[in-house]
Amino acid sequence: AKNEKIEYEATIIDITSMGNEEKGSPIRGFLMFEGSGETKPFVSWKFELAEPFKEAVNTIEIFDLEGIGGLYNGHEQLRVGDGGPAGRDSVRKVLKIIDMAEIKREFEAILNTYVKTELVREMADLLVLANHKFFTWPAATSVHHAFKGGLAVHSLNVTKHAIHNWEMYGEEGRLDIEVMIVGAMMHDIGKLHEYNEDGSRTLKGNIISHLVDGAERVTDFMAARGLNANDNPQVLMIKHIILSHHEKREFGSPNEPNTLEAFLVARADALDSAVEGILSELEKTEPNTFSDRVRASNGGRYLKWR
Secondary structure, three states: OOOEEEEEEEEEEEEEEOOOOOOOOOEEEEEEEOOOOOEEEEEEOOHHHHHHHHHHHHHOOEEEEEEEEEEEOOEEEEEEEEEEEOOHHHOOOOOOOOOHHHHHHHHHHHHHHHOOOHHHHHHHHHHHHOOHHHHOOOOOOOOOOOOOOHHHHHHHHHHHHHHHHHHHHOHHHOOOHHHHHHHHHHOOOOHHHHEOOOOOEOHHHHHOOHHHHHHHHHHHHHHOOOOOHHHOHHHHHHHHHHHHOOOOHHHOOOOOOOOHHHHHHHHHHHHHHHHHHHHHHHHOOOOOOEOOOEHHHOOEOOEOOO
16 A cells, blocks of 8 residues: 555565666666565665665575555555565575576577477467567466466476477387477466466456467467468377366366377476475475475475485
8 A cells, every 4th residue: 555664575586777876866676575476666765775686686685675665657666765685594485586588598499409390480489489478477376386487487397308208208200399399388378368477367267277278379370370270280289288288187188188299298297397396395394394285296295304
């Protein structure tokens, strides 16, 4: 609320510009609030915070902040008055700052290496690489990769697993690497419509799953070119990967995997989701005790033995 005093634990994720103290211009940047994934702009005239703010961007420092919330030119903004690094013992989880430019470069390198079919490459370029939202959205509300950019991080991990599986099992042309890579990259593309950027579920997301929405994105891409997605074998198999990547109907898949490519991508998705969920819980677990139950791993509990 306007002029309400607030206190936050936050991660400094960006300094958009450094003000000029002599001219009275402020320090500006963006904060990500610990535990919520929420991002808001901040402004501060306290120049003693300039160096700690800049350092925090590079060191993933957690800050205790005091400030005033209000509106500026109709936009919500935090006016930070004081702050400093928080003690690590007071923070349950250190948020990760992800270099999205590097994530995007990795996707580009993978496509340049493996995807030669012009239409398939164009689809990946348009729906993934050229889509800014893909690199800012979370992958889930809480179960796994529930942080800014989590969708891109998770999708890259699944793509890397898909490449490894192709190297293990794809001899003699038994697997289509282009289908696997683009299917893995786009398996969760429907989450851009299922969730808002803050991780809350959209109206559409409550009634149409991201598996169905993702397949629709492929159909729309082809229709815009006067083509039927179901007439192109590779594109049809990419749609099948998207529709079946939850593997079981009881887990929300309209179809279960009926190709080896789809089976391997579904297993890669499940593996990455479960491991990230387990790691997140273990970060909050005391040594020589068991974690809370991990939803991404069917409710399992894991021992932090070292």
